[in-house]
Amino acid sequence: MTRVFFDTEFTELGIDPRLISIGLVSEDGRREFYAELADTYQPKDCGDFAREAVLPLLQGDAVCLTWAELGRRLGAWLEAFGEPVKLTTDSMAWDWPWIQEVFGDLDTWPANVDGKPEILGQSAEFCQAVEDAFAAGLRRHHALDDAKANRIGWLASRGNVPSV
Template identity: 65%
Template structure:
C-alpha cells in the first residue's frame, strides 16, 4: 500500500459499501465514492461476488431494491481496474474517508489485494469520520434531500455532506 506524501493538497474521497450480511462471511454488493468537491463520483455493483440468497433479510429489503443494475454491474477484477483508474484520475494525493473502519475498509483492501493494484496516489490508511451527535444529525438531514439510505453512493454523499456541515 502506498503512503502518500506530497506538497499537493490532500483530497478526501468519501466511500461506502453495501454487502450481504453483518455475519462471518459477508460478500461485497456495491461501492460508492464521492470526492471532497462533490463533483466526482464512482459507483459500481458486483456481478460475481454474491447471490441474492446469500443476503440477510435486512439486505434483501433495504439494499437490493436500490441497486441500479445495467452498466453499474461489473465483476470484481474489472472493479479493481476501474476504481484504481478513477482514483488515479483525481490527480491529487487521496485520503479515503469512511464511517466504518470495521465494515467498509476491508472491502478496499480486498478490491486492491492483488500486487501492484493499489493506486499510487491513495494513502494506505483511511480517515475515520467522527460519529458525533452533530455528525449523525447532519447525516439524517442529508437523507431528507432525496438521497437513498443504504445505497452505497448516496451513503457516501450523506457522509460527505455531514462532514462538511460539522467542520469548524
C-alpha cells in the same frame, strides 16, 4: 490531499459477507464512482436486511461490474485525481476491508491513495446533517448515497452545510 468518501453494501454481517455495491464521492462533490458487483453474490446469499434494504435500491445494467473490472476501474478513477487521496469512511470495521480486498495486494494499490483511511467522527452536527440529507432524498443503504451523506455530515461538522 483530496478526501474521497466511500461506503459499501454487502450481503451480511456474518462470517462470509460478499460485496454488493460500492460508492465514492470526492470532497468537492464533483466526482462520483458507483458500482454494483455482478459476480460476487446471489440474492439467496443475502441476509434479511440486505434483501429488504439494499437489493431494492440496486440500479443494475450499466453500473454492474465484475470483481476484476471493479479493481481496474476504481483504481483508474482514484489515480485520475492526480494528487494524493485520503479515503474517508464512517466504518473502519465494515467498509475498509472491502477497499483492501478490491486492490488485493500492494502491487495493485493506486500509488496516490493513502494506505490508512480517515475515520469520520460522529459529532451532533455530523449526525444531524446526515439525517437531514436522507430526509431530503438520499437513499439510506445505497452505497453512493451513503457516501454522499457522510460527505455532507463531514462538511457540516466543519461549519459548512451544502444542499443535497
